[in-house]
Amino acid sequence: MIVKIDPEANRRTQKSKRFIWMKHSDRFMKGLLMVPTLMSASFVIFIVGFISRKGIAPFLPSVYGSERVNAFSFLSGTTWFVPPNVYGILFIVINTLYIVALSTLISVPLSVASALFVTRILPKKLQGVFKSIIELLAAIPSVIYGVFGLGIIAKSVVRLAELFHAQTAGGISTLTTIIVLAIMIYPTITMMSVAAISAVDPALEHHSLALGATKVQTMTKVTLASAKPGIFTGIILGVGRALGEATAVSMVAGNAGSGPSLMLFSTTRTLTSTMLLGLKETSGMDYDIRFSVGLVLIGVIFVSNFILAHFKKKVGRFS
């Protein structure tokens, strides 16, 4: 038998071995990299899962037995805590929605007007400056907004209350909370509106002007109309931020004990201030119930996002 020795064969094998190794290392890397990705993606589930586990505990007979909280009275209650085991959250939800709605109502017109101003009226050079200012406002940590709220806004509200012959608890009131939140979400909505308005096709505006509309009419009817979806995204982000804001709100809200607080000068209580204030225990029902409040918060954010996104679609249809 003749064994043919082919000098090239060795090299070919080496090459193809390397080729196979390269292909395999690709597949290996792909698999390896999937791990951190799966981890990242699953955090959402972790968060909801673990919070639910602790949050549902107060209502389960298996955990707290006869001391457990009645879920129905929890969801419909108007007093936060009546010892030993009665908690109520409905009025807190009403307060939270009320406050966020009013802050949004104050903030949106100001944001949109500012965005229009920055993109359409300001000369290019100053635009950058204004944008930086807005970005800086967005980057201020919430605790500093809280200090500012206590120091200046609360004091101003006391004076305001004097003018109306109303009484406040040293300025800690619903109105202060609303103002502080409005200031906090203003940069968010403004930045998104600026982006949305900048993306409007200038041709549209030229056409409008050419047809005889004034600059103001163009801005309001044409520019804004086509920027509406983007602005709405900004509003959704702003509302999300306002609903979840904890530190600043708990410093100026007052944590009222009961009843929806619709009067502007009375103290109030929101979902987030409930979670953050009066935090004494790290175990037991009083602690676990805050997770239940957290669950309700997640629910409220989810539902409001859903509703607002629905509106956004409707609004987008007509532009």
Added chain:
Amino acid sequence: MSLVGVMVLALIMGFIINRGVGLLTWDLLIGDYHPTTYNLSLPTTESLGGFARPNDLDESAFFSQMWGLGLMDDVDFEGKAVVRVIYVDAQSPLQMMRDKNNLERVVGLFPGLALEKVIFSDLTIGLSRTKAENFIILFDTHEGINDLLAVSSGNGIRGAIITTGLLIGFALMIALPIGIFSAVYLHEFAPKNNAFIHTMRKMIDTLSGVPSIVYGLMGAAVFIPFTSRISKAEGGNLFSGALTLAVMVLPIIISATIDALRAVPDDYRKASLALGANHTQTTFRIVIKSAVPGIMSAVLLSVGRMIGESAALIYAVGTAIKDHIILTEKSASLAVFIWSVMAGEVPNFELACSVAIIIMAVVLFINVLIKLVARRFTLLP
């Protein structure tokens, strides 16, 4: 009317600078929060008496001829009344007191200290509560001191600064690898138009909309028990805080890295593959290197977010202000420090605003850095 933004920013900055700049000294940055106590004694003395009141001593100060000591009523950082030592004569026996815990050590009373109480050798007690004048009267009628307690001011934020640095450092160490690799996978390796991948991306996007307090709840529910089990920590500690922060900035890092990867021209990849490199080598040696500026802005954005974070840390770490930082114990970061100081006994606006100035300075610096990095980034071919 759209100067609203400018006005508000000016108001906020003006307020915190106004209130805070007074306390902003180097001592604030490197000092302890808790005051230093001096516990001194002086059993017998010969050289008492005959001290003359110096001419430049403040009008409202009280002077003891026996001891050569000047005391005055003053207020401390929190506005509480203290009896302040403002003059100790060079020849005064008070310069040669002994530390009660280390009788070898000679410590002199010095101006600036707040005198709390004195127990004289006949067991008469002098309290700062009764004010400076009474103290001086007692000094003038007694000759030996058994126990003297004086306090130096605290309110330093060194502990908070170290805590913040440790938290951010550890959080980045955890979040950067996970985030960057996830981004690399999603952008470079994952099959496009795959429903599963699409769901994963959506889930990561949802993570960025979660409010910080919910992260705090998760940290308290998951990371505190976890770290308690694997270390000697009990309750909140810096590790649980770092883990919570890491999860919080993960979506920021992922999305910024994906943006950075997206901006790398596809030509780079094609050229590399054409030259015979495989997918892995292309990604790691070429693409990521080009995306480094983008990754740097991801880091900066995360740091900016973490430095101001308060709600999540209040739950996941705790609010105890410490000077001596131990990783397995709770400690307050800068933002939590402000919260603690404002929500505690007596809200100390001045101290809160000083710390706020520091945080804002860092935030401003980071914002400027991000702009610079972005500019360099877009200049890449």
Added chain:
Amino acid sequence: MKKLLLGMMGLLVFTMIGCGGNTTAFSFDASRNITVYTRDTTSGTRDAFFTGIDFSDAITSNGVLVANYVEVDGNGSMITSVKNDIYGIGYISLASLETSGLKGLVFDGVAATEANVLNGTYTLKRPFNYMTRAHWSGMERERQIVEAFVAFMTTIEGIATIQNKAGIISVEANTPSWDDIKSLYPVCLEDNSDVTIYFGGSTSVESVAKALSQEFSQKCGNFIAEHNHTGSGDAYKRTQGSEADGGNKLHIGFASRDFKSSESGDEGTSGFICFDAVVLVVNQANTAIDSITKSEAKKVYSGDKTLWSSLNP
């Protein structure tokens, strides 16, 4: 939309006005409502107060209080709140009255002073007590330090510090000095800088406790004192009760009231520190009243009387 914007401008103008000047004193208008401040239900001060005004139903229930009460969660918060609200009324620890900047009310004809507490004429008196852990497994050093601390509180130096923070106690003739007894506590000669002792409980006792721990730390190896005061209810709970072994545990807790029968600790683990009293306070700018009777106080807190002018001066 323009009108809305103008409205917002107006609001901003008000803000500017507010930022311009400091809070100038408004003239007190007695026809206004009384804003009632109270502590939360775990507070020993609340317990002492409502017991003292014969309104025991209110000790654990907020439902019997006047409709718009405001709840604060600590002695310091109460002081800040009443300081910020000229129409407010609240109750604080007598020990903190002189540094609070508030006006203390004469109660049932007796002024709130130390002398009156000691001679028994001021009736809103209550003790400051302490309670330590009963089970110290694995915490031998901590146990020794706390034991030394408890002894320190009975020495002249300790009593002087308590008095300096306005605790009401007198020095007896044979009170020892710390120097006399420190040889009984050798743990204080060691370096304890790696030991953390957890203090907690009543917020009324907080300033006394902090002063004592700060001074004693120096005398006993420089242990780290960590304070977490959340209310008298946690004194027993976190040393020997349901949270004694959790993340919130304490080595020594303080209460501004007597321990209840449900809080009976083990033999020798609790004791008395000093006396204190509860005093009703109003803002310095309040011109309506300087004194109040027990029944009037109850009417204010139950909502029977809601206007400042309705109170008998």
